[in-house]
Amino acid sequence: xxxxxxxxxxxxKKSITALAEEFAAVRAGRANPAVLDKIRVDYYxxxxxxxQLAAVSVSEARVLTIQxxxxxxxxxxxxxxxxxxxxxxxxSDGKVIRLTFPQLTEERRRDLVKDISKMAEECKIAVRNxxxxxMDKLKAMKKNSELTEDxxxxxxxxxxxxxxKFCKEVDGIFxxxxxxxxxx
Numbered sequence: 324x325x326x327x328x329x330x331x332x333x334x335x336k337k338s339i340t341a342l343a344e345e346f347a348a349v350r351a352g353r354a355n356p357a358v359l360d361k362i363r364v365d366y367y368x369x370x371x372x373x374x375q376l377a378a379v380s381v382s383e384a385r386v387l388t389i390q391x392x393x394x395x396x397x398x399x400x401x402x403x404x405x406x407x408x409x410x411x412x413x414x415s416d417g418k419v420i421r422l423t424f425p426q427l428t429e430e431r432r433r434d435l436v437k438d439i440s441k442m443a444e445e446c447k448i449a450v451r452n453x454x455x456x457x458m459d460k461l462k463a464m465k466k467n468s469e470l471t472e473d474x475x476x477x478x479x480x481x482x483x484x485x486x487x488k489f490c491k492e493v494d495g496i497f498x499x500x501x502x503x504x505x506x507x
Contacts, residue, residue, distance in 0.1 A: 324461065324470060324478050331457040331482060335450050335489040342446040342493060346500045349439060353503075354387040354424050356380070364403040366396055373400055382421075389413075389420040427504070435504050443497040447490050454486040 347357035356379045363370035373379060377391040377400065391397050394417070401420055404413045414421045427435070461478045464470045470478070 324464065324474065327457050327460050327464075328478065328481055328485070331453050332485055334453045335485060338446050338449045338453070339489060339492055339496070342442060343496060345442050346439060346496065349435060349500065349504075354381045354383070354385050354422070356387060358409050359387075359389075359404075362403050362407045362409070364396065364399050366399065373403070376400065377420075385424040385426075387422040387424070389422070390418070391420075394418060432504050436501050439497060439500050439504070443493050446493050450486055450489045450493070454482055457482045 344357075344360075347355065348360060349358075356374070359373045359379060362373055364373060364376060365371075366376060373389060376393065376396050377389045380388050380390075382388040389400060391400060397415060397417060397420065401413045401415050404411070404420070404422065411422045411424060414423070458479060461470065461475055461482070465472070465475045
């Protein structure tokens with residue numbers, strides 16, 4: 324019983340972590356190196372993350388600076404950013420690449436909030452699916468006489484408490500990101 328609950332809690336934590344990573348990649352008008360995390364550059368035939376090829380830093384509030392360690396990869400990084408879906412055109416002087424994030428319009432902010440709302444809801448659904456899996460396993464244990472009725476009720480309550488805790492955490496992360504997007 325305890326291993327089922329701890330396994331469910333571990334899976335719920337992973338869902339929250341995945342949501343936080345998705346939120347970090349959402350462009351909110353500020354320069355954020357996390358927007359580059361999903362972009363891969365063809366470096367000698369190997370898809371490689373930009374942060375493994377260059378120093379990525381925030382030079383101003385809305386400017387991201389990418390300084391490759393190997394200057395021969397500068398053009399490849401530029402090309403990878405242009406073909407990605409982040410929607411920012413890189414400016415390069417051959418040594419340093421700059422990404423200037425435009426100010427968000429009110430309409431774009433609302434769209435971003437809708438997008439992160441969907442992400443948060445998908446995370447809650449994942450958490451609830453984990454709860455359902457745990458409940459099914461607990462009921463199977465009860466059916467096989469591995470648990471008593473009282474133990475089952477207690478385990479179901481603990482599982483529900485875990486679910487409520489993680490759903491509240493999702494709401495908190497969502498509200499923080501929403502506030503960040505709308506205040507810029």
